Amino acid sequence: MLQHLIYLKRPIRRYVDDLGNPFEQLMLTERERQQAEVLLLFLLPFQRCTSRFESNNTTPKIDYVFFTYDTLYNHIDDVKDKLHSGPGLGAPPCAPFMLTVIEQMETVLHKYYEKTHFPTVYGNAMILNLCVKLSIFHEET
16 A cells, blocks of 8 residues: 555645645655555555565465565564665654664564574575575585
């Protein structure tokens, strides 16, 4: 819905203008629109990962779990850094609020990540994946 809201901003504005004065209060303010854009930017990778898991419902792949968590944690760190910066994503007035919410979300994500600490299940699944093998276990230098 956020994608459609942002993409169709101008047609929605014209439509509400054509309806007249009573419907003007239904239009998003500039601040609300900025919040929607920040929220969309943050939630897109989560939507993609969810779609990936949903599309594999006939043949679930446990080895994709590590890639998903890696992607999501990296994305959270990137967004937090950008929200801390002044220009760009850190400029809207909603940035401090969004930063607080994202940190709370990171805590919840970590809670679920801790459930992957089975002794060998996830590690073995990664090793048995022909595309991955041991590459995920190598440290970046």
